[in-house]
Amino acid sequence: MVIPMYSNESEIKAAGALIRAGRVVVFPTETVYGLGANALDADAVAAIFATKGRPADNPLIVHLAGISQIGLVASEISSTAHRLLEEFAPGPLTVILPARADLPRVVTAGLDTVAVRVPAHPVAQALLRAAQVPVAAPSANRSGEPSPTTMEMARQSLGDRPALYLDGGPCAVGLESTVLSVIHDQIRILRPGAVTEADILALLPDVTVHSIASGVGLADPARDGGEDGSGGRGFAMDPARDGGGRVVPAGAESPGLRHRHYQPKAQVSLWETAGRVRTLLARSDRTNHTVMVISPVSMKPAIDQEISQAGGRVVVRSYVDLAEYARGLYAWFAEGDDAGVATIIAHLPARDGLGAALRDRLTRASGEA
Ligand code: TXA
Ligand code: MG
Helix, strand or coil: CCCCCCCCHHHHHHHHHHHHCCCCEEECCCCCCEEEEECCCHHHHHHHHHHHCCCCCCCCEEECCCHHHHHHCECCCCHHHHHHHHHHCCCCEEEEEEECCCCCHHHHCCCCEEEEECCCCHHHHHHHHHHCCCEEECECCCCCCCCCCCHHHHHHHHCCCCCEECCCCCCCCCCCCEEEEEECCEEEEEECCCCCHHHHHHHCCCCEEEECCCCCCCCCCCCCCCCCCCCCCCCCCCCCCCCCCCEEECCCCCHHHHCCCCCCCCEEEEECCHHHHHHHHHHCCCCCCCEEEEEEHHHHHHHHHHHHHHCCCEEEEEECCHHHHHHHHHHHHHHHHHCCCCEEEEECCCCCCCHHHHHHHHHHHCCCC
């Protein structure tokens, strides 16, 4: 298998043919790399679950070349859902719709709804056109590991199991898509991502947005589920919305949220102040292992001072803005795992913009969500 930097048209055509033949391929999207197979072929979709070691009760997102293909997998689309997709597709948005009766239920984990997304990455777009079928795809990692944001990360996680890897370079967003449930004018954010609550309210000022909160920094005692899906089902609500009164507690859930996700091998601890970094550094073993600290550039001088006082083996990864944090997070996790980092002391950003998605992934990674 020859793996070039950035796949060309003939490799993408080959990947499309493999998908039509029922095989599983890795491909880039603007959010994270996906592990795709023909959504209309139950055996091919079953191979995705086997390849990832994914619990069968966690449904997959179906990727389409354009919103005109939605009728291939969904039985209907509300005008609110349509407006959202018209605005944000192609892009990092997934919307849950009623599933067609003939869509294999292995895709939806038995649900009568289907998650659909139109990825913007040009390689993903070219692959979907070459495959000529809807492509079911979770993130291209073994279940429970952080999502890959480069082809190399995907290959480290999945090895020779997929039939082919397509390379599209590092992902521009770096965090998984926003997942929305839309019922009439009630929108639930099941997973925060780069399409934010503010983006949704700017487009649709009259809808109600319910946020399933995580990343609030509060432990949810009901949520302790493992990859076997046997665990908790409750969700902590966000007590501190400032979204202008239309943001209310959500009562529903996304099946994937009860599974452990996004965890590197290192223990992840979260900080908001330099004083907290001092405490966490003092607790860490900096003699036998390297500690990684993730910091905004603006706070790096204070953090560097804490590190030099603490001594030992400490590396810093810093980010200028939340977009850079989102792009870097999973790569830093992977880098830490490769280097035997046992402790990652990661900054918990404010909730604005991408901050909600980062807080969600960080609190899950820390085991606090
Ligand atoms: O950015 C992304 O969304 C990436 C790229 C590859 O597109 N995909 C991704 O897939 O993150 P995955 O399988 O790792 O996460 C899909 C999430 C899960 O939390 C799953 O439970 C939820 O979407 N989901 C899928 N179908 C659903 C449904 N019918 N109802 C509720 N939640 C659903
Ligand atoms: Mg995933």
